[in-house]
Amino acid sequence: MNQVESLYIHVPFCATKCHYCAFNTYDFHKEQARQYLEALLIEMELYRLDSDGLKTVFIGGGTPSILSAESLERMFKHLHAVFEVNGAAEITVECNPGTVDRQKLELMRSEGVNRLSFGVQAMDDATLEQLGRIHTVDEVLRSYDLARAVGFDNINLDLIFGLPNQTVEGWKDCLKEVVALQPEHISAYSLMLEEGTVFYESWRTGKLQRLSDEIEAEMYHLAIDTLVRHGWKHYEISSFAKPSCVANHNLAYWDNRSYIGLGPGACGYIDGVRYSNIRGVRDYAEFLKQGRKPIADSEQLTGRDEKAETIILGLRKRDGIRRQDYRRRFGESIEDEFEDVLNKWIGRDLLEWKGENLRLTRRGLFFANEVFVDFL
Numbered sequence: 001m002n003q004v005e006s007l008y009i010h011v012p013f014c015a016t017k018c019h020y021c022a023f024n025t026y027d028f029h030k031e032q033a034r035q036y037l038e039a040l041l042i043e044m045e046l047y048r049l050d051s052d053g054l055k056t057v058f059i060g061g062g063t064p065s066i067l068s069a070e071s072l073e074r075m076f077k078h079l080h081a082v083f084e085v086n087g088a089a090e091i092t093v094e095c096n097p098g099t100v101d102r103q104k105l106e107l108m109r110s111e112g113v114n115r116l117s118f119g120v121q122a123m124d125d126a127t128l129e130q131l132g133r134i135h136t137v138d139e140v141l142r143s144y145d146l147a148r149a150v151g152f153d154n155i156n157l158d159l160i161f162g163l164p165n166q167t168v169e170g171w172k173d174c175l176k177e178v179v180a181l182q183p184e185h186i187s188a189y190s191l192m193l194e195e196g197t198v199f200y201e202s203w204r205t206g207k208l209q210r211l212s213d214e215i216e217a218e219m220y221h222l223a224i225d226t227l228v229r230h231g232w233k234h235y236e237i238s239s240f241a242k243p244s245c246v247a248n249h250n251l252a253y254w255d256n257r258s259y260i261g262l263g264p265g266a267c268g269y270i271d272g273v274r275y276s277n278i279r280g281v282r283d284y285a286e287f288l289k290q291g292r293k294p295i296a297d298s299e300q301l302t303g304r305d306e307k308a309e310t311i312i313l314g315l316r317k318r319d320g321i322r323r324q325d326y327r328r329r330f331g332e333s334i335e336d337e338f339e340d341v342l343n344k345w346i347g348r349d350l351l352e353w354k355g356e357n358l359r360l361t362r363r364g365l366f367f368a369n370e371v372f373v374d375f376l
Contacts, residue, residue: 004051004270006252007083009040009075010263011064012281015099019132019202020160022194024265024279025062032281036264037071039285039294043262044082046293050260050270053084056249057091063119065095069103076111085112090248092117092156095147098139105150115247116147117156117187123177124170127163132198144181154245156185161223162216163191164199164208171219175226184245188223189238190216217366224365235318237365254317256310264294272306274299306330307337308375311358315351315368320359334358341374 013028013036014021026032057079067075079085092115093108108116118140122128125136135143147155157178161171178186193200193210202208211219224234232240236254239247252259261268265279275298278284287294301309307330314321326334335342342358345351350364350371360368 004258004260005053005055005086006249006257006259007051007054007057007079008249008259008261008263008266008268009057009059009064009079010261010266010277011059011061011067012036012264013061013066014063015066015096015134016132017198019130019198020191020194021132022192022197023062026281028063028066033067033071035285036281037067037074039288040075040263041078042288042291043294044078046288046291047260047262048082051083053086055086055089056252057085057089058249059091059093060117061094063096063099064093065099065104069107072104073107073111076108076113080112090115092247092249094119095143096133096135097143098135100143100146102146102150105147105152109151114152115154115156116152117158117185118143118147120157120178121160122163123174127166127170130164131160141181144183153184155183156187156247157181157183159186159188159223160191161188161219162211164210166211166219168215168218168222172222172226175223179226179230184242185247186227186232186240187238188220188227188240190220220366221362224362237316237318237360237368251317254313256306256313272301274301304337311338311375312372315358315360315372318359320354320357323356323358338375344374345371 010024012025013033014025015028017025064072085091089112091113093113094117096119120140121131121133123137123140128136144155159174159178191199193203199208203210227240228234232242234240235246236250239250241247258270259268260270261275261277263277264281264284265277267274267276275295278287278294278296284294310326310329311321311334321334323333342351345364349361350367352359352361360371364371
């Protein structure tokens with residue numbers, strides 16, 4: 001019996017595509033959502049034996065909260081019927097402000113959801129409109145207050161910085177407003193320009209200008225200093241948590257542990273095999289009608305590839321990687337395979353040994369991707 005303790009479910013629907021988003025998402029249509037749900041329930045059955053007890057479940061997207069209360073109820077009831085879910089499991093649902101109501105939130109609570117993640121991104125309406133978001137700041141506040149009223153006491157708010165025309169002062173104001181809300185967890189991501197997005201095309205054609213690295217770095221370190229000063233622990237490159245409120249599901253990724261991935265375009269990692277599902281909803285559903293796992297690609301990670309991925313994921317954590325954990329997994333020291341890489345980045349003050357832990361320096365946090373590439 002495999003020791004897979006985490007499950008990710010991808011809900012690939014949104015009201016509209018945001019200008020920065022490269023995730024596998026589609027406009028919401030009731031009939032397509034019905035086909036998706038029927039297929040998802042079958043896919044759950046196909047992975048029934050891949051876990052003997054889940055400790056984390058994450059429903060992401062897309063916008064899971066765009067589904068009807070009835071659809072959400074079917075999803076959760078089938079999930080609990082198929083998988084054994086630990087009584088203390090962390091169960092998270094991503095929500096967009098304005099797509100939740102009391103009925104949906106109370107249903108989630110009754111089905112064991114104990115953590116919400118709101119895609120806030122910004123705290124002023126002009127920026128939200130620029131991002132292509134469909135909600136307003138008022139809807140952020142209403143959705144957040146409603147979640148509190150229903151009883152949710154573990155809420156994450158996602159933010160983006162480094163946006164076109166964003167100023168350091170504007171970012172400071174955004175942080176101030178989010179701090180005032182006192183969520184248990186805050187995720188602060190720098191803007192990524194990815195192919196296929198509105199922002200990428202605007203940048204490619206010269207209509208959009210990126211902020212300088214210096215300004216973006218100033219915004220990043222402002223977030224660290226502000227949030228740590230107000231009581232959040234900076235425990236991962238982009239993640240800040242109140243005591244005992246780290247995202248356990250994400251820690252499973254960063255520790256390179258196995259997890260099941262369900263839904264169109266979802267990724268999973270079981271028995272050393274990393275796989276990704278078919279992206280299109282119709283093709284995904286057709287495969288499952290035939291009782292077949294809708295896997296598009298898979299790869300057995302071994303040797304240097306598995307070691308490199310373990311290091312890269314582990315270095316995302318602020319504490320980094322413990323020597324003994326790496327040796328326990330691979331039977332050797334990190335230096336045995338990567339001594340040259342370590343010497344290079346330690347010499348440039350981007351990596352450091354902190355006791356028995358290899359981690360990024362504070363300066364290295366902003367340049368993490370440059371370090372990561374060298375391990376591949």
